[in-house]
Amino acid sequence: MKHLLIDGRLVEAERTYPSVDPATGEEFDRAPDATAADAERAVAAARRAFDTTDWATDREFRIRCLDQLHAALVEHREELRELTITEVGAPRMLTHANQLDVPIEMFRYYADLLREYPMTEELGEIEERGRRHRRWVEKEAAGVVAAIIPYNYPNQIGFAKLAPSLAAGCTVVLKAAPDTPLVTLALGELIAEHTDIPPGVVNVLSSSGAAVGEVLTTSPDVDVVTFTGSTATGRRVMEAASRTVKRVFLELGGKSAMILLDDADFDTAAMFSAFMICSHAGQGCALTSRLLVPRDRHDEIVEKVAANLARVTYGDPRDPKTYMGPLISEAQRDKVDGMVRRAVEAGAKLITGGERVDPGFFYTPTLLAGVDPASEIAQEEIFGPVLVVIPYDDDDDAVRIANDSIYGLSGGVQSADQDRAIAIARRVRSGTFSINGGNYFGPDAPFGGYKQSGIGREMGVAGLEEFLERKTFAVVAS
Incomplete structure (x- = not known):
C-alpha cells in the first residue's frame, strides 16, 4: 500500500479504500483515504513552505529538484508502467506514449525552460512632471496550488500540473483521482525519497470522497486551483473557489x-x-x-x-x-x-x-x-x-x-x-x-479549450505562466 505525502513525510491514513484492476474488476491493493483534516494539514504545510522558505526565489535549486525528479521517474519508469497498466487499465503500448513515457519529459522541459525564461521585463522610462520614471515587470510564483486530477491519464495530467507549478516556484497539494490513487501516490514517494524538494513543497493525497476536494477549493490558504475533469464538476469547482476569489484553471470536457x-x-x-x-x-x-x-x-x-x-x-x-x-x-x-x-x-x-x-x-x-x-x-x-x-x-x-x-x-x-x-x-x-x-x-505545446472545455492552458510556456503573478514596479530614475 502507498502512503500520503504531507509536509515531507510519508504517512498512513486512518482508513483505506480499495483500488480495483478494471481489467478484472477485482481489488488488487488498498489506498489511503485522506480526511478533510489531512487536507488541511497538507495545505498548511504548503502555505508554510511557500511563505517561510526560499523555494519561490531560488531558481537554481528548483532546476536541480526538477532534474532530480525527472531522473527518478526515468529510473523507476518500469515500476510506474506496471502500476499504470494495472490501476488505470491503460494498454502497455499506450504507456510507451502519452500515458507515461512522453509525460515524464515534462520535468526535463520545464527545468530547461526555467534556465532561460525571463522573470523580468523592462518597460522603459517615461517622463512625467519633469521627472523620469523607470518601470519594469517582475514575475513571481502565484503561491499555493491545489491540483486535482482525473483517472484517465493520471501521469500525464499530474505531471502537466506539477512540473510547471514547481518551476514557477509554487508549492502544491496534488489530489489523486479516486479511481487511480496509487500511481499518483507513487509519484509522492519518489519525491520524498529521491529528490531534495523541501518538506511541504509537494503534498500528495488520495481520497474516495469529496471532503478533501472541498478543502482544497475553498481554503483561503490556497491561491490557485487547477482542475481537470468533467465540465459539470468544473463548474462546481469554479463556484467553490469563487468564495475566496482564487485563480482557477480548468481543463474540462470535450466533444x-x-x-x-x-x-x-x-x-x-x-x-x-x-x-x-x-x-x-x-x-x-x-x-x-x-x-x-x-x-x-x-x-x-x-x-x-x-x-x-x-x-x-x-x-x-x-x-x-x-x-x-x-x-x-x-x-x-x-x-x-x-x-x-x-x-x-x-x-x-x-x-x-x-x-x-x-x-x-x-x-x-x-x-x-x-x-x-x-x-x-x-x-x-x-x-x-x-x-x-x-x-x-x-x-x-x-x-x-x-x-x-x-x-x-x-x-x-x-x-x-x-x-x-x-x-x-x-x-x-x-x-x-x-x-x-x-x-x-508535446511538453512544449499549450493544451486547453475554448468555451466550456476550460480556462487556461497546460504545457508549454503558457503552462508555466498559469502559475506566475506579474508585479509592476516604478522608480524615479537617477
Missing part, C-alpha cells in the same frame, strides 16, 4: 469533431477515426468522438469505419498486442451503455458494438450512424469507445455542426488540399486541432 472533407482519403481517415476513438477505450477528453462526413458519402464511410473497428484488439492491457483496454469502472460502463441505448431509441443506427464484455469493465468498439447533431449522443461527452457519424451538406454546414457544442477542446480535419483543411481548422473554435493527422501533443 470534438473530425471533419472529412469530400476530397479526403476516406480509407486512411476511416482507419484514423476508428482507432482514435478506441484509444484508452475512448477515455480521453480530446478524442474526436464526432465524425462529420459528406452526406452523399455517409454509407460508404460508415462501412469503412466499421471494418476498421473490427480490427481493434481489446482485452488484457498487459498484453503488448492489445490496443484497447477496459473502461475504468462498472459505473462508467453503465453510463456509456445507457447513452448508446438512448441514442438508438432516439433514431441513431447501431452499426457495430454496444456490448459489455466480462470479466472486467470492457465495452466493444461502437459505431452509431445517421446521428442527429442535436441529439444527446452528439452533444454530451461519452468517455467511451463510441463514435457517432453525422452527415453534412457542405463546408459551411460542417463547420456549423463542429461548432454547435458547449465544448471547444479539440478537433480534426482531413483533406487532400492542405490549404483548404487549414482554412476549415481556423474556423472551428477549439484550443487544439489536428490537420491530416498532425500530432500537436
Whole structure:
C-alpha cells in the first residue's frame, strides 16, 4: 500500500479504500483515504513552505529538484508502467506514449525552460512632471496550488500540473483521482525519497470522497486551483473557489469533431477515426468522438469505419498486442451503455458494438450512424469507445455542426488540399486541432479549450505562466 505525502513525510491514513484492476474488476491493493483534516494539514504545510522558505526565489535549486525528479521517474519508469497498466487499465503500448513515457519529459522541459525564461521585463522610462520614471515587470510564483486530477491519464495530467507549478516556484497539494490513487501516490514517494524538494513543497493525497476536494477549493490558504475533469464538476469547482476569489484553471470536457472533407482519403481517415476513438477505450477528453462526413458519402464511410473497428484488439492491457483496454469502472460502463441505448431509441443506427464484455469493465468498439447533431449522443461527452457519424451538406454546414457544442477542446480535419483543411481548422473554435493527422501533443505545446472545455492552458510556456503573478514596479530614475 502507498502512503500520503504531507509536509515531507510519508504517512498512513486512518482508513483505506480499495483500488480495483478494471481489467478484472477485482481489488488488487488498498489506498489511503485522506480526511478533510489531512487536507488541511497538507495545505498548511504548503502555505508554510511557500511563505517561510526560499523555494519561490531560488531558481537554481528548483532546476536541480526538477532534474532530480525527472531522473527518478526515468529510473523507476518500469515500476510506474506496471502500476499504470494495472490501476488505470491503460494498454502497455499506450504507456510507451502519452500515458507515461512522453509525460515524464515534462520535468526535463520545464527545468530547461526555467534556465532561460525571463522573470523580468523592462518597460522603459517615461517622463512625467519633469521627472523620469523607470518601470519594469517582475514575475513571481502565484503561491499555493491545489491540483486535482482525473483517472484517465493520471501521469500525464499530474505531471502537466506539477512540473510547471514547481518551476514557477509554487508549492502544491496534488489530489489523486479516486479511481487511480496509487500511481499518483507513487509519484509522492519518489519525491520524498529521491529528490531534495523541501518538506511541504509537494503534498500528495488520495481520497474516495469529496471532503478533501472541498478543502482544497475553498481554503483561503490556497491561491490557485487547477482542475481537470468533467465540465459539470468544473463548474462546481469554479463556484467553490469563487468564495475566496482564487485563480482557477480548468481543463474540462470535450466533444470534438473530425471533419472529412469530400476530397479526403476516406480509407486512411476511416482507419484514423476508428482507432482514435478506441484509444484508452475512448477515455480521453480530446478524442474526436464526432465524425462529420459528406452526406452523399455517409454509407460508404460508415462501412469503412466499421471494418476498421473490427480490427481493434481489446482485452488484457498487459498484453503488448492489445490496443484497447477496459473502461475504468462498472459505473462508467453503465453510463456509456445507457447513452448508446438512448441514442438508438432516439433514431441513431447501431452499426457495430454496444456490448459489455466480462470479466472486467470492457465495452466493444461502437459505431452509431445517421446521428442527429442535436441529439444527446452528439452533444454530451461519452468517455467511451463510441463514435457517432453525422452527415453534412457542405463546408459551411460542417463547420456549423463542429461548432454547435458547449465544448471547444479539440478537433480534426482531413483533406487532400492542405490549404483548404487549414482554412476549415481556423474556423472551428477549439484550443487544439489536428490537420491530416498532425500530432500537436508535446511538453512544449499549450493544451486547453475554448468555451466550456476550460480556462487556461497546460504545457508549454503558457503552462508555466498559469502559475506566475506579474508585479509592476516604478522608480524615479537617477
